[in-house]
Amino acid sequence: MIILGEKYILTELERKRLAKKFSKIEYIKYRNGDVEEIIGKIEKALDGNGPKLIVLNTKAPTPNRLIAYLTNLELKGVSFVSIEHFLESYLHKCFISEDRTDLTYLENIKPYTPWQYFQKRAVDFFGIFWLFFFSWPFMLYSAYRIKKESPDGPIFFKQKRVGFGGKEFECIKFRSMVPDAEKGTPKFASKDDPRIFEWGAVMRKTRLDELPQMWNILKGEMHLIGPRPERKYWTDQFEKIIPYYNERHLVKPGVTGWAQVMYPYGSHHEDAKQKLMYDLYYIKYWNIILELKIVWMTAMTVIGKKGI
Incomplete structure (x- = not known):
């Protein structure tokens, strides 16, 4: 494979x-x-039994000489794919252009149809039934460890997050940080964040801290699977610098999602952009198979068999 351009x-x-x-x-x-x-350089890379796929990853003008050469390669059996289609087909994410000239997401990213929403709610209720059935001992143990390691704070952490339609709701999680960790200017949690106590780090790695959000699912504020909800402080910042950021609010947020199983914890606006690419792909290509795949990948993360 050749990736032509940057x-x-x-x-x-x-x-x-x-x-x-x-x-x-x-x-x-x-x-x-x-x-x-x-x-x-292309000739050298194609020499012998080398790559037969060329990814067109450039926005610079293409001279007629190069177009003619690439056309002849196609006649000889070399395949071509744009970077936009390559990312969707091979990396399962949507490309977001820096030049802000592509407006197709306004057409392609749509809320769920009534049939899709019915399927998602079926997954929600089926999923949280079995999730609670298997997880209640871990939830009790988590409550015990939280009070043991950080006795001055509450077991649960409640925080307003932006959900469907850009409206805020109160999201509930197991507390994984020391009390008052969110005072002052909001900031992302980092890999070795000193605000996170020992069991809190375990919960974050295994997603156990998200289990209380089953209540948000029952209330209809969230789905089991969907884009992760963020604080309004961050969504306001990201909307200014990341094109199409608010497209993720066309659907309800989820406890876990495609971005969570495909990309690690982020602490920068570039990480938020990368996760948005996965969220847009999830919304654009939603189907029940993708939904169940995310459930499986999340389960593997929780039991330590998979995860980033």
């Missing part, structure tokens, strides 16, 4: 995932490059 820069995690699918990956820069030099 319109989108793959993350290290994505490079590792693609290395499992392609035996050889060549990265060829395009912007401000000499056309003949670029053709030479």
Whole structure:
């Protein structure tokens, strides 16, 4: 496979995932490059039994000479795919352009149909029944550990989050940080955040801290699966710098989601953008198979068999 250009820069995690699918990956820069030099690099990469897929990952103007060369390659059996379709087909995320010229998400990202919503609520009720059946001992033990390690604070942590339609609701979780950790300017939790006590770190890694949100699901404020709800402070910030950020509010948030099982904890607006790409893919291509896949991947995370 050849990735031509740097319109989108793959993350290290994505490079590792693609290395499992392609035996050889060549990265060829395009912007401000000499056309003949670029053709030479492509020829070298295609030599022998090398890659037969070229990802068009450039937004720079393409000279007729290069277009003619690429067209001839297609006649010889080389396949081409745009970076937008490549990300959706191979990495299961939607591309968000930096130049803000693509308005197609306003058409493509839609709320669930009545039939889709019925299926999601069926998954919600079926899921939380079995989730509570298997998790209540862990919930009791978590309550015990929270009071033991951080006795000055409450067991549950309640916080307003932005949900469906951009409206706020009160989200409930097991408290994983010391009391008053959220005072002052809000900030993301980091990997070795000193505000998180020992059992709190375990709960975050295994998603046990999210279990009380079964109550939010029963109330109809959340789904079992969906984009994770954020605080209004963060959504206001992200809306200003990340195109289409509020598209994720066309559906109800979830306890877990596609972004959660595909991308690690983030602490920067770039992480929020990466997660939005996965959220947009989830909404755009929602189906019951994808829903059940996320349930399975989350379960594997909880029992330590999978997770980032």
